[in-house]
Amino acid sequence: MALLTQAPKGTKDVLDSTPWQALEATLRRVAHSFGFHEIRFPTFEHTELFERGVGDTTDVVQKEMYTFTDKGGRSLSLRPEGTASVCRAVLEHGLLAQALPQKVYYIAPNFRYEKPQAGRLREHHQFGVECFGPSGADADAEVIALADTYLRALGLTDVSLELNSIGCSVCRPQYHAALKAYLSQHSLCGLCNERIQRNPLRILDCKNPDCQAIARQAPHSVDHLCGDCADHFAALQRHLTAMGIGYKLNPLLVRGLDYYTRTVFEFKAPGLGAQDTVCGGGRYDGLIETLGGPATPALGFGSGLERLLMTAEAQGIRLGGSAASDLYLCNAQVDGTACLQLTHALRQLGVKAERDTMGRSLKAQMKQADKSGCRYVVVIGDDEVAGGTVAVKHMKTGEQQPCALDAQAIAAMIHN
RNA sequence: GUGGGUGUGGCUUAGCUGGUUAAAGCACCAGAUUGUGGUUCUGGGGAUCGCCGGUUCGAAUCCGGUCACCCACCCCA
Numbered sequence: 001m002a003l004l005t006q007a008p009k010g011t012k013d014v015l016d017s018t019p020w021q022a023l024e025a026t027l028r029r030v031a032h033s034f035g036f037h038e039i040r041f042p043t044f045e046h047t048e049l050f051e052r053g054v055g056d057t058t059d060v061v062q063k064e065m066y067t068f069t070d071k072g073g074r075s076l077s078l079r080p081e082g083t084a085s086v087c088r089a090v091l092e093h094g095l096l097a098q099a100l101p102q103k104v105y106y107i108a109p110n111f112r113y114e115k116p117q118a119g120r121l122r123e124h125h126q127f128g129v130e131c132f133g134p135s136g137a138d139a140d141a142e143v144i145a146l147a148d149t150y151l152r153a154l155g156l157t158d159v160s161l162e163l164n165s166i167g168c169s170v171c172r173p174q175y176h177a178a179l180k181a182y183l184s185q186h187s188l189c190g191l192c193n194e195r196i197q198r199n200p201l202r203i204l205d206c207k208n209p210d211c212q213a214i215a216r217q218a219p220h221s222v223d224h225l226c227g228d229c230a231d232h233f234a235a236l237q238r239h240l241t242a243m244g245i246g247y248k249l250n251p252l253l254v255r256g257l258d259y260y261t262r263t264v265f266e267f268k269a270p271g272l273g274a275q276d277t278v279c280g281g282g283r284y285d286g287l288i289e290t291l292g293g294p295a296t297p298a299l300g301f302g303s304g305l306e307r308l309l310m311t312a313e314a315q316g317i318r319l320g321g322s323a324a325s326d327l328y329l330c331n332a333q334v335d336g337t338a339c340l341q342l343t344h345a346l347r348q349l350g351v352k353a354e355r356d357t358m359g360r361s362l363k364a365q366m367k368q369a370d371k372s373g374c375r376y377v378v379v380i381g382d383d384e385v386a387g388g389t390v391a392v393k394h395m396k397t398g399e400q401q402p403c404a405l406d407a408q409a410i411a412a413m414i415h416n
Numbered sequence: 417g418u419g420g421g422u423g424u425g426g427c428u429u430a431g432c433u434g435g436u437u438a439a440a441g442c443a444c445c446a447g448a449u450u451g452u453g454g455u456u457c458u459g460g461g462g463a464u465c466g467c468c469g470g471u472u473c474g475a476a477u478c479c480g481g482u483c484a485c486c487c488a489c490c491c492c493a
Contacts, residue, residue, distance in 0.1 A: 009484080059491050063417085081493085110493080115417080117487060126493060191490075207489075256491060266493095277493060304493030332451050362451050370453040381451060395453070 010114070010122025012306070018320030019309055023154065024107055027127045030150040031105040034142065036129055039104040041085045047075040053084030053291055055258025057198050064112040078111035081257070082128040083284070083300060084291075090132060091293040100133030100296075107305070119275030119307050127308075129281075130300035132288065137232045140263045140283060141239035143299055147267055147279045148245050154308065155317045159269045159278065161246065164222065164253035165233040166201065168261045169286060171226035176200060178219045186214045201254040220251035229262055236263060259284040263299065269307075271314030278311055279303035325354040326414055328369035332362050332381030339380045345407035351414070370395060376414045380405070 007013055014020060028038070047067050054061050066078035079085055086104060089095075095102045109125050116122060131143055144161065151159050167175055179200050188196070189208040196203065204215045225233060240247055247265075255264050264282035272278070281301020288296040312319055327346065331339035339355055346353040354372060356365045362379065369377045377393045384390045384405055391400040392413055403413050 006484080064491080112492080114491070115489095116485085117489095120492070124493060128493095202491090274488065275492070280493065302493055307493055330452075361446090363453080364446085366453040368453090377452075379452065383451085391452095393452075398453085400452095 008122070010116040010120075012121060012123075018323050019312070019318075020305070020320075022320035023305060023308060023312075024127075026153050027105075027107065027150055030146060030153055031129065034103070034146045034149075036103040036105040036131075036146070039086060039089060039106050041082075041089045041106070041108070042079075043109070044076045044078050045085055045088065047077040049084050049088055049291070050077055050080060053087060053259065053287060054081060058256055058258055060112060060257065064114055066111050066113060079108070080112045081110055082106055082108060082126055082302060083130060083257075083259070083287070086128070086130045086300075087288055087291050087293070087298075090130075091288065091291060096132060096288070096294060096296055101139070102132040103130075105129045117275070118273030119304075119310060121306060125305040126302045127305060128300060128302045130298065132296055132298045134299075135285070135297040137235035137263075138239050140232075140236045140299055141243060141245075143281070143301060144240065144247075144265060145243055145245060147281075147301060147303065151267060151279070154312060154319065156269060156278075156308075156311055156315060158315075159267050159311075160248060161265060161267050162250040162253050163237070163240075163247045163263070163265050164250050165225060165229060165262050166221045166254070166260060166264055166282075167225050167229050171224055171229055172221070172261075175219070175221050175224035178224060182218050183214070188214065199254075199256070202256070204252040204254055215252060222249070222251050232262055255280065255282060259287040259290070261285045265301070267303075269311040269314075272307060272310055275307065278307050322373055324373035324375070325352040326374060327351055327353045327376045327378065327410070328365070328372060328374045329353060329355045330362055330365040330369065330377060330379045331356060332379050333385070338385045342378075342380060342405070342407060342410075346411060349407055349411045351407075351411050378403075378410065 031038075047065070050061055050065060056062065060080050065080050068076060070076055086106065090102060090104070105128065107125065107127050109123050111123050114120055114122060129143060129146060131139055148161065166172065180196060183192075183196060183200065183203060188203065189206065189211050192203045192206050192208070192211050195206075201221070203211060204218060206212060206215065222233065237247070253264055253266060255266075260282045262283045262285065265280070266277045267279040268276045269278045270276065279301055280303075281299070283297070283299040285297040285299075286295075288294065288298060309319070329339050329343045329346075333339065336355075343353050343355045352374075354369075354374060356368060360368065366377065375395060377395060378390045379393075380390060388405050389402055390405050390410070392403045392410060393400045401413065403409050
């Protein structure tokens, strides 16, 4: 197969979109039930937004962005994640001057120049939720509850919630200092030696056995929280328990984006390979201010649709029903006008009607009808046109019922 | 960016100690007398064996390079 070209590395065509539609419908329904409304925003933004918003020390910004210069000389980047875009939009339209909280969700593609592997693409789709305004831990609990709700609604099992707090601008510097002091007494792997500068928290979940041993003894952020952060974290745990949402504290849980403060969490699912996080997020109380807005506490999460779909498939969960037509109309005339007309009339009534456009024989049309999975078949030939009646055949039982050659009558018959 | 694995018709594969027209199943199309499917039978279309180069009288089968996909690291959803 000498194709001229193929889909770019790390991108996917979706040939059967029914699972996607079912997934997205569930996500929307749950988001709406929690009082979130949809926001849509551009696929690319000024590069600076991500540099400042996501953090210019992160891998995502440093080496994974699709950045280009447009014909006006502006540096633009394909969105690598949604939160920065949402913040920009919310600020640009003065939403934070409206009644708080502002609760929004989105379903949108993200782009990162990464090496593809299981559960990791260069273009992936994310369901994200952002909430601006509340500082209380009950808001954290609600956002986590939203995630827990749609994961359950999808029928996913064995999904575990991991929780941690990484402190705020008050206590985190002290913790970082304590961590660095500890780590400087030990010899780490080459990678971790680089991480000390960039993101020392990452060392905590290094895969290297020696580093893991060191990490086990390392000071934990939860033990270095300031009073407010400690209270917040304790309250969150109380709220989750009150709602019956199980969780597991993971003092080594770290996130790779710079903007997180206090609460960080991940939902992990088995059966995904190494990339097992199906939803990840947390609080980012300083981000809005960093982007030039009024100091506004905020929180949210992102959840990869491809990974959700993979998890569902791994667990044998079929999302979405059949897209089959209600009715297949077979033409048995030399001139197929009667079939064409009736099909059109039925479609105007909202019936999912299909007919042959490949000039097949009647027998072949029946085979097509069978394979398409439609429930009923009607044959329209000279006899039917002359007599003004057709036989509506139920494919499962093979039984045929007479019916007037009339769209309304046929529609009524197959709809009950 | 680093490492490992794989690469034969739409799909899943056989062939791979080099040798006439590259095989099978599934899928697709058409038939099995007269206007009706799901089973069965018969026939048919479709691959220059990822790509380029090398070795050889001769390569899908050997060698080199390259690309792509998969998996892992890194990072993240």
